[in-house]
Amino acid sequence: MRTLFIADLHLSEAHPKITTAFFSFLEKESGDVDALYILGDLFEVWIGDDEHTQLMDEVAKRLSAYAKINQINIYYIHGNRDFMIGKKYAKEAALQLLNEHSEIDLYGENVLIMHGDTLCLADKNYQKMRVIIHNPLLQSIFNLMPLSIRKKIGWKIRSASQSKKVYKNKEVMGVTESEVLRLMDKHRAHTLIHGHTHQAAKHLFKILNKPALRFDVGDWFNNVSFVEAQTDQIELIIRPISYYTN
Template sequence: MSDTSQMTDKSALTYFIADLHLAQNRPDITACFLAFLKDEAPKAQTLYILGDLFEYWIGDDDDSPFILEISQAIKALSSIGCKIYFIHGNRDFLLGKRFAKQSGMELLPEITLIDLYGTPVVIMHGDTLCTLDVGYQAFRKKSRSWWWQAIIKSLPLFIRRKIANNYRDQSATATAMKSQEIMDVTPIEVVRCLEQYQSQILIHGHTHRPAVHDVKANNQQAQRIVLGDWYEQGAWLKVTPESMDLMDSPFELIEK
């Protein structure tokens, strides 16, 4: 079991976020996230970022002002004592130790079991649960291989940016042609994951369908909690020892 959720009396509050898809062409999302880091996140002792923080990630050597601004803002939160943990998403799986260190984040395995106020909870991005999306799963397997990543990282930054932009366009086209069933999680995979880790709670993002689903695993009632995306509002899961609540707020409210 991970020791990442050992709590103190500083604050009995933990936040989970995912699917912000930060990009320079969405300054509204960026402003919302920066306001969240400054005004909301400091209330919590721990922040878990469950993937797709960025729309795409071309490498830790990207020294653009945009990336630097995000890194410094996350680091500022870390510097006041908030523990920040990151799990890779399907858009930012190349994010590495260098960026994590300079941002004050700790990288976690793609599926991690945490002790959340005494309850074992599985956290992940969620893309591995979508087993019916055969085309994506094939790409995922290839793109996580050491040789594919070595080739990509060896390319000049400007070429990597072009590849990332092309992939984003292709992904949008492919997604528009897929059914909702294919893009959602496979129920049997959810149960398999919960039973493998002997947990009754799974928290993930990826599907952009915030909700709390009741399922049955380990011959008991269980819950699958899906985080919301940040396309039209800020969204986070607020967890205390007594409750778990999906929260959201319009951009203009958070930015104030």
């Protein structure tokens, strides 16, 4: 049996190949799965649970079926693109929402999981914006706005973020090592699994002279990458997207 971790698919109507790969992934990676963890940014943008598109509804249908067929739980940590996913959609998609920093028992080991945006302290502009957009009062006000206005605001923020991302180097987009160590020490974990940076990799280091691992799950734009945990090992798996689309 195994547990799977994915992140940063950024599903949208503009990238149907990724959607096809995701649905194929759910079909192929089935039958021997204990749990599926989605570590944020499943969608490119999320306006609110009251918006219904064919893509959103089909994803909910596929995830719900996956949970039922495999008789497993699907866990979700919000990303920076879809942090507004609420209980309504979570119920439709059979998602169990987790805290932004969550400890899980992974085959007897305490493992820390998160989206990963809180690790990127060098991206100061984003961290300032994150404090604002995660303000519960502002989120409540946003949800009271008409759907049409929320769509315009959401896509405007998304476009601005995309244009700024072009000028960010890997150092800014990458994690701050001191923050990684701080959080892993706080949660007494020697394994961390996260997304957000789109830099799929397995990092080996030490915490208090003990071996530690950090897995960056990676995105699905060119390859399909995910972390697969079994009772005796945890590995990062990277496959060409054609593996799930042909």
